[in-house]
Amino acid sequence: MPGEKIALITGANKGIGFEIARQLGGHPGVIVLLGARDEVRGKRAADALAGHGVAAVPLRIDVTDAASVAAAAAEIERGHGRLDVLVNNAGIAGGFAGPPSEATAADMREVYETNVFGVVSVTNAMLPLLRRSAAGRIVNLSSHLGSLTLNSDPGSPFAGINLIAYQSSKTALNAITAGYAKELRGTRIKVNAACPGMVATDLNRHQGKGTPAAGAVIAVRLALLDEGGPSGAFLSEDGIVPW
Ligand code: NAP
Secondary structure, X not given: OOOOEEEEEOOOOOHHHHHHHHXXXXXXXEEEEEEEOOHHHHHHXXXXXXXXXXXXXXXXXXXXXXXXXXXXXXXXXXHHOOOOEEEEOOOOOOOOOOOHHHOOHHHHHHHHHXXXXXXXXXXXXXXXXXXXXOOOEEEEEOOXXXXXXXXXXXXXXXXXXXXHHHHHHHHHHHHHHHHHHHHHOOOOOEEEEEOOXXXXXXXXXXXXXXXXXXXXXXXXXXXXXXXXXXXXXXXXXXXXXXX
């Protein structure tokens, strides 16, 4: 159907991802593929969205499992032949919260598998489908905590937070965003990093002040950018976030 957009959100069974799915699905013509690593949780979330009047199709995708990522891409290819929006939302904080001097490679790897390697794996699996879109959009869920500028500023509001695995994973995600934007410059695909702000979700044991609904807004805006919009940017609802 002309004007129809096929949108995949990873980790959309709860938190910010669920809200991105709800808000994107509320836009006329957007078909939401609700990514979830667990089939039951995905189905439950799709049912909850139906309760909000939003139709979403659950799609099993574990971003750390290459076979699951390939199967999800094959299913989208079969069902739709293309993808217009990819929101790389799935993310974890990881179990390690000690000082950097006590982190192990395993602590780092745990978080990187999802927040870094998972994004590259999903993006590369979906790129052939995104290249078939008239206006492909990739949105990566980053964080103020990934900003090197803010992390190196003792006066920053985030100066007291030192979560080496999570923060450096989001810094890497920012670099990945810039790298894909560079490669895809001159194509119809835009790639941006969205900063939702501190949002109360399971990820931070509900310590954030913002709501998932408010946190989702910037990602939805970047997912629906028109041709004049930026690519290779790091944005929150308040504007540009320093890299
Ligand atoms: P959340 O409520 O914990 O949700 C995380 C989602 O990611 C869940 O659906 C989870 O699925 C999914 N997930 C985790 N590992 C996965 C995997 N291997 N494959 C597929 N899905 C996986 O967290 P959130 O706060 O909404 O976070 C969403 C994104 O926003 C993350 O990238 C996070 O880093 C980013 N972010 C959050 C904040 C904040 O303040 N909350 C701030 C800045 C950025 P399960 O239910 O199966 O675990």
